[in-house]
Amino acid sequence: MIIDAVVAFFILGIVSQLLGAKIGFPDGLYKSLSMFLMIAIGLKGGLALQKYIDPALLTMSLAVVAFGLVLPLIAYPLLRYFGQLDKINAGAIAAHYGSVSVATYAVAIAILEANNVSYEAYFPLFVVLLEMPAIVVGLVLAKGSLKIINGEFVKKELVANQSILLMLGSLIIGYLGGESVAKLSPFFIELFSGILALFLFKMGLIAGKQLVSVKKNSVFLISFAVLMPMIGGLAGTGLGLMLGLSSGGIGLMAVLGASASYIAVPAAMKQSLPEANAGMSITASLGITFPFNVLIGVPFFITFAEYLAAK
Template identity: 75%
Template sequence: MSIDAVVAFFLLGIICQLSGAKLAFSDGLYKSISMFLMIAIGLKGGIALQQHLDIALLKMSMFVILFGAILPLLAYPMLRYFGDINKINAGAIAAHYGSVSVATYAVAIALLEAKNIQYEAYFPLFVVLLEMPAIFTGLILAKGNLSAVNVSFIKKELVANQSILLMAGSLIIGYFGGQSVEKLSPFFIELFAGVLALFLLKMGLVAGKQLSSLRQNSLFLICFAILMPLLGGLAGTGLGIFLGFTAGGVALMAILGASASYIAVPAAMKQSLPEANAGMSITASLGITFPFNVMLGVPFFIALGQYLVQ
């Protein structure tokens, strides 16, 4: 039995945190690595769009946006009626599970490329698109009306959101940059796996901290944070097959459906739903779902994609 070397750094981070090892990892380095990954993902998508931008891709994008808006509607009833969580917190958590984790996507890309599994190279476009619709749906569910989504929110939390700006901007640069983008490849493309390993080491440290708070949360929240990725991933699998993706593409669509945001959505919820319990959402998405996906969810959906698409 073997484990991917990149994923192993995530486990190393958890072990360091739980063992009490004082591993220095500055916030500045973490932010720089995060920016690197978002730019690299955007550039790769932009390069792919040079060859694939057409009406068919625009139609796919519409289905992906709809998918992101619907996922919170799947999570909300479970949180509200089975978990007995109030409307505000249920809407906030549901938004996290309709949006995406760029880190989970990056892990999936690394594993697919390590296994030489082909996938549609324009998937970074879908990552960008899936950051937004779930936030709208979550706010509407939490507030019960459209007034929660105002012009100020759109400007501050969506248009000016760092992850959206960096990925969308890099995607545009990759698309319009033509052959000049190739000179960036030695840094952003070839070093991707190594930088991702450092990022996962930091994520392991953070996840290790979140694990200590699980004792303070209900069994339901833990079960939800495992069940929802499976349901979202299966829904993404169905969408990938419907859209005619390759085995790798079906796997990526499933993994996007299975992932949960812990960067863009928490920032948006802090602005528009300050009364929501942010700790509950972060514990579920980062403390439970992210480790589950890295260790089990991503390999499972890659294998499922290969099985279903021969």
């Protein structure tokens, strides 16, 4: 069995942490790598959009936003009634699982490109669109009211959200920049896999630490963090088929549905829902779901999409 070299660095990070290796990894570098990935994904999407824009993109975008609204509505009753969590924590965790993980998406496109599998150019736009709806739905579910969604919230958590600004802004720059964007390619495009490998190594170190917390949590939380990605991934597969996407596009839509946020949503929850147990949400999304998706979910959904497309 051959493991993708990029994914192997994630495994190396986990193993290093579990072995107790003292590896210094500056927080500033981690944040810089995260910003790099967001900008690179946006630019790649913008460059591709220069050559191809689907006239049905608006309809597809609305369907993706609806998808982002539905996912937390699926997660919430599982957390509330089967997991017996209170409204606050059920809403907070549901928001994580309705949103997306940029790193998980980056792993998926790295695998697709390594295997020369094409996918639709506009997917970075879908990543941006899926960041927003779940935050709103999660907060409404947690508070049981729309009053929390005010002008200040919209400005800070939706309009000025780092992930949204960097990815959408880079996508626009990539699209409008014309031939001038080519001079950025040696850094943002050609170095993408190497930077992603380094980022995943750090994520492996973090996930290794979270594994200790996983042991202390209930069987339900662990089960949910594995089951929900499968539900979201299969729902994403169905949406991809409904939209008539390519096999690569179906696989990516499934990955978006299966992923859980550990950057944008935690920041929003900390600001707007400080009473929620942030450790529980991060343990589920980063300690369980992210490793599950990188090692099992992403390869499975990409393979499954190729199987469906070949039928």
